[in-house]
Each structure stands twice: as C-alpha cells, then as structure tokens.
Amino acid sequence: MKVDRRSFLSFVIGGAAGTALSPLPWKLMDDSSIWSQMWPWTPVPPDGEVVYEDSTCTLCPGGCGISVRKVDNRAVKIEGKQGHPINDGGICILGLSGLQMLYGPTRVKSPMKRIGERGDGQWQKISWDEAIAILTEKLIDIRDKGEAHTVAAIAGSDSGTVPALIQRFMTAYGSPNFMRTPSGRDADELAVNTLFGDQGRTGFDVENADYILSFGSGIVDGWGSPVRMFRASSLWKDKKTTVVQVEPRLSNSAAKATRWVPVNPGTEADLALGIAAVMVSRNMIDTGTVSGLSSWKSDLLAEYATEKVSQTTGVAAEVIAELAKDFAGANRPLALCGRGKAQTAGSLRDIAAVYALNALAGNINQKGGMWPIPEADYIQWPNVATDNLASAGLSQPRIDGAGAGKYAQARYLASRLADAVNGNGPYPLQVLLVASANPCHDLPDTQRVKEAFARIPFIVSFSSFHDETAAMADLLLPDHVYLERYEDVPVGAGLAQQMIGLSRPVVSPQFNTRHLGETLITAAKAMGEPMADAFPWDDYETCLEETLAEKWDTLMEDGVWVQADIDPVGDTLQLAGMDAEAVQAEGDVNSFPLLLLPYDTIRLTSGYIGEAPFMIKTVADTVIKGNDGFVEVNPQTARAAGLGQGDMATLTTPRGEARVKIHLFEGIQPGVLAMARGLGHTAYDAFLAGKGVNINTLIGPVEDPSSGHDAAWGIRATLSKA
C-alpha cells in the first residue's frame, strides 16, 4: 500500500480525532492524577479497638487530668478528662500536643555517652548497666576524695517523689547543691514565709471572687494552672465579675479583662501600694488579719501618696482612687500578681505589696480570697543517715550561695549558678545532674550559662529530649516521658486546695529509656553503703505506692486526691518586705533609651519542654516568619527609629544583640518593646530549632535586694535599622 501525503494526513488526523473522542485521554489523565496521589508513603493508620486511658498531664505545673484515646495500643489523641476538679474536660494547646513529644524525633532513645567534642552531637549508644557504671564510678571517685559538695543537681521541681528522690540522693551523697529552676514559686514561697511566718505557698479562690485586680498576671496567658484560669475567666464573664488588668502591654489577659490599666513597666508594686495608701487613708480597710499596720501606716502614706504614685506609674490619680474604692468596696475582692506565667522568681516587694493589699481587703482565708497553704507533707521517709563524707560535704556552702549571708532568705538560686561556676563561686563544680530542666535555654543570660556549662567537667542529663542542655551533656540517661510512667503530681499553681494527681503509663515505653526514680534507686544501690541504705525500695513503683500509703487506692481509682479543708499557714499577715528598693531594669537610660519586656503566651511553652510542631504551627506570622523573630513596637516608637512593619532591625541590650523583625502594635506603650518568651531554640528538630530569638540571650538576671532571686522584669534596649 502506497502511503501518499493525503492518506498519511487522513490517518494522523483521523487517529487524533478518534483518540480524542475515545475515553482514553480522559481516562489516562484521571489515572495519572490518581496514581500520582496514591503513593504508598501516604500513611493508612491501622484500625483497632478503641480505649480511653486516664492520667495526669505533667507538661506544666497545672495538674490537668487527661484522657488518652488509644487505637490498637497506639495513643492517637489526648483529651481533657471530664469531671476532673481542675480542668473538667478542657485542655490547653500544650497538653493536646503531648503525643508529638511521645512519638517525636527528638526523643533520646537510649542511654548514650558523648564521643565527639561537646555540643557536636556525636553520641554512642550504651547499655543501662554501662551508663549506671559510668555515673556511679564518677560519683564514688569524687566522694572518696571528700569532694561530694562539688556535685550539683538542678531540677524543674522540688515537690513529689521524684524530686524528693533527687534531693535524698544529694543528701546521702553529701552535696548541699540541689537547685530548683527559678519561677514565681520562689518569690511566692518567700512571701508566705516572710508574711505568714512559715513555709507554704498561696492559693487563690478565683472562682468565688467578685472583683479581680491583676498586677500583670497572665490570667489567660498561662498563669497558675492554665486551664483552671481559662475556665475562671469565662465564669467571670458569666457572673459579670469585674476584672482589672494592670500591665504595660495589651496582653491577651488585658484584652479579656473588663478594664485594662496600662502602667509603666516595673511599677506594678507602686500602684498596689498606692491603692493600699488610699484604702488606709480613707479607712476602707479590714484590720482583722493584718499586723504591723500602725508602724507602717505613716511610711505608706508618705511614700505612696496618690500624686507621687501617679507620677511613678503613669496611672492617673483619679484612676488610682477609683481602683481603691472599687477594690475595697467589692464583696470579695482578690488581687493577683506574678507577671505573665510567673516564669521568673520576681522580687519580694512586688509580691508582698499585692499580698498586703489582699490582707487589707480582708480576704485572707476567706471565700473568694487568698489562702496561705502549707506544703504537701505526704512524703514521710526516714531521715538519711549520713556518714562522715556526706556530713563534710553537706557542711560546705552552696554553690549558688542560697541560704547564707545576703542570700539567707533564698532556698535556691539557680540564676546565680552561671556566675558561680564562671569563677565567682566558693569552689569549682565537677558534676552537674540535670532533670526536667533546660537551663541552657531557660536561664537568663544564656551565653553566660553556656560558658559555665562548658566549664563543668561532667554533665549528666536525664532529659527525654535532645534539648539545649542535653547537647552540652556528657552522659544521657533518658527518662520516660509522662505518658510512659507512674508519678505523683502534687499541684500547687495557685489552687486553693491540696491536690495530688497521678500520672500513669498510657503506653509502654517506646524506647530504651528508664524512669528517673528507677535510675536513682539503681545508682544508689550500685554505690553501696551508705547510699544504698537511704534507698531501701526495690523499685520506684514500690517507693511510690508506699509513700502515698492510704492515698494510693484513691489515686488509682480517681486519678486525683483532693483535700479541700485547708489548715492555712497563718491567719494574720505581718506587713513586711515592702521597704526594699524597687528593682530597676539593667542598663543605662542614655545608651539604651527603650525598654524590652518578655511576654508570655500560652501558644509557646516557655518551660523546659520545647514546643511541639502543632504549637509552632499556631504561632502568628507576626511572631515568627521563616526563622525571623519579631519584636512588638508601638508605631510611634518605630517611626522615630525609621522602621516599619516587617523591617529588619538590630535589637541591642547590655547583654546581647539580635536581628529581629518589627511588628507594629498599638497595644504597647511607646518606648517599650516586647518579645515572646520560649523561642530561639538551638536544639530539638527542624520544626523548632532556629526559629525566633531566645529572649534569655538578651536579658540577664537582676538580683532582688531582699533575697537574691532573679527579679528582672525587662532590660533597657535600643533598636536600629539593620
């Protein structure tokens, strides 16, 4: 057959028309889109039996009950536990993200020892036996040389059996150096001790108060037990309770309040005392629960005359008078303090001023009032029998100086650790143990902290995650995460009750990790007499069950043990602690004309646990964009510096410098800058590392004259075009 031009064209055109009319091209298009979507790497989650298991969340001190949905023995969702006395079904963003931590890539999957240079991230997996042997040999060696005091431990908490085991370990070993990471608890405990005369903490009956005066407390930004406070905030809306938020910046809490009273940064205590002075001078006070008023009265009225306070705080005189009248006139007024989430210790003056205000309003140990509550005392172990080596070590001064000299009032001063290790301490440290804490990110002046950590010859991290501190460690002894372990969770966090929650394993351990309590008991036993004697329990679970004694059954059944009837620390508030100087921001006003304040948000953890990918996903593009962090500036201030929305700028403080983006925000006082706390991680994974700026690299500790606690609330700063 001859193929001429005509038949060729007929064939091609006919073929094309025929194909186009057939379903073939459409079918191919459809199939290709289906094929290119149905890749085997799109996971198909296996189905299975659904069960719910209850536990207690320990990601923050809030103590919420959780209910974990499991499918086929995989935990698939964390929900709030219905009927729980704290959260009754509600849950926060961090609690919801827990499974990303449990199954996440940043877990430390096995005990490991460092093989490369410090910070290089080169590790060798070892067995638990070998890990315990490395730890105990090191510790025995130091102890036998009579240098037990050169070992220190830093932990996120000092209550509950696990922190108690760490403290016991240190005592039996012979070191006075157990430290708790700084938080508002420090100043609160100091205030209770100073004002009520004994150890304890405060509880606030927020649900029953009918007028709230908050001095910067982040009521809906993570203060106290966060979910409880969210619920209280809505309850107040329903009851039309007046909420006044005193704060330099329009935080979420200020926006939610009935009234926002902007105040000059760092002058909250002045305002509280100014209000107290008005109440005293107009005799709008209840003197029943206050002692020392007659001698304090003249000082108060002279120092805190309304006009003078108005000058200091920037709050109009008539507003001060109005607040005093409303606060004193309310049936059940309640004043709260601790800036933001109360992440830093704070000064005694700041806290005492507000507690005094509560006492003057007559709300101590009243419904809707403030309660000084004794520490939970369910851990009743026999005293440790110390040998000579231990006694010698324990008689040494603490590395952070707490409890002696000018720091006599402080129990722990972890914010002084860097300084002490960097040459200003009584002796060099040889070993540092770190548990549920991330000092290399969370302590102020991060550079100095890292410098100090580089000087400590041997660091042991018990962290479940590859955090910044674990990166500086020599030995990793990873703890289970909370969903894999038993633990008692005594809840403080401003609750007006004694409450203990029980954390229990929801899933079996995912990796070769070990309960910290178990690690300590094993290590102590391996170290022989007299350490072993102090740890008579076979394992941690035995220890826990024996310690909780009659509470154990309740806890196993209900997950929580509550004691509503409180025997308060005291009934009378002794006025004290308010004559100290106000803590000023570090830096020279002329070189650093602006003020930088950290702010807290519930979407960022600010604690030792790094934010999960879900949480970072919720963060606005005016807080982080790409890897850049933002600083909030009033448009007026930005304009003066020639800066506009989204511009790059250099933010400089006496402690450091950072490149930041500008976010214009009308809700912040001109001359003041604000930056979110909790960002700028260098460890963890690509979902978190490198995003934003760690504000602790820009802020250093400022010592409270009363105690030595870190009372920095901000730092002077300057902003220039980058």
Added chain:
Amino acid sequence: MKNEHNDTPPVMKFGMAIDLDKCTGCGACMVACMSENNIPFKEDESDKLVSITWMRIFKLSNGKSFPDTDICYLPRPCQHCEGHGGHSPCVSVCPATATDYSRETGIVSQIVTRCFGCRYCMGACPYHARYFNWWDPVWPDGMEKYLSPNVSPRMRGVVEKCSFCFHRYQLAKNKAYLDGERRVPEAAYQTACTQACPAGAIVFGDLNNPEHQVHQIVKPDPDNGNRSRNPRAFRLLERTGTNTKVYYLSNREWVRRAGDNYLAHEMTGQVSKPHH
C-alpha cells in the same frame, strides 16, 4: 442542577455559636483539630497561605492608638454555608462533586479522594476555610503512630477543610442506632474544638433542635435568612447571603462590625434576601 434541590428543610442543621468575649485566642481549638483530623505540618508553617489549619484563629484589632487599643480573637472553622437552599459557594462550583451540602446534617462535606485539585472551591470560599495540599504529608519517623484511623490522611493535590468532625457524627449515629435512640444526643456529637476549648467559648449542636444549647443561644430566625435573634450574635459576611452556620457572639460593637464590610453609615446585622 438547581432543580434537584428540594425545599424540605434539613432534618438537622449542625452549627456553632462562638463567644468571642470568652475566646482567649489560646489556640487549643486549632491543635485539637490538627490532632483529631491528622492534619500534617511542615518545617516552616509561617507562610499562612499554605499552612493547613481547618480551624484558624484570627486576631482582630479596633485600630485605635495606645491606650485605647482593643483586640479580639476570632476562631474560623469552615462556616458550613447553607446559602439559599443548600447552594453554598464551594458546592456550587465543584466539578467533581467532591464537596456537597448534606440535607441530613447541614454539613458541607469534603471527599478528598474525589477531589482532583482544581481549587475552584478555594476561590469561591469567602472565608479562606479551604486548603490545598501542595505537598505530600510527611510525618517524622515514628510520629505516624499517633495518626487516627477515623480520618484518612490526605495526599498531595487535594483540597481539605473542616468537616465539623463528621466522623464523630458517624460514630455517634451508629451508637444511637445501637442504643435504640432516634436522634443523636447533644452530648454524643461534639466537635474536637468544642470539646477542647478551655474557656468553653464554643457551643456546638443542632440549630434546628430547640432543646440544644446552640439553638437557645442563637435563636435563628428562618424568616430572616436564619439571622440570629440574639443581639450579641453575628455571622461573617452575613449580607452576602452565605447563610453560614457558625454564629459569633460579642458585646462589643466594633467586633460585630468586623464581621462584614460595613460602610460608615451602615448598621450591623442586615442580611440579604434570596434573589432568584
């Protein structure tokens, strides 16, 4: 297509009332949704145009200078528009029938395996409630363990959006059937965001059922385009006639005004009449 719509009212009409005066902007609803619905995440989620969040919280401001500034957070799930007779903006443009308006529940569905990614619906949606999967989802090694079998992980090339946790409705419906109940009890079907909200700002239920709390709050007026009879309530872009089922509540006039594009002289709370 229009003739296929029949005018009998839906049996149920699930909807929400979100109290913006209670909402704290904490983000728990966003993460509860991500965790419930197997929503993926990338290393950088700061480009919000391509960040998949079925529930997203917007931050509103009254635009005033310090110290008269006020802010308000507004959680935005899919608004589940009913339009006039189920004629919601996205449903009417979908060439694949991948999204549909359910007359049984009032829920706008999204069947991802039918979607071929033309994204007409995204253009049609006035609320930016729809998201396109530009990439295949990737969970870091081990994290796929927490994925729920109730919601299929989506693949590259499809659009996804809030389903009012429809899988929870299916489970509740099955349970109600087994329990011999005619209707799904109010408490048996709640969305993940409603359940998680620590402020109790979200109320979810059947807008048609006078016994449900959401009905009692909203008091929808069927003679006025389902506009709420509650003076605190408003809907987003209400005057476009999208007839959404997510109602917002606020005592603040500036917040209610932020729900639509009002001219200076216009009052809040007017709705358009059906125009066909």
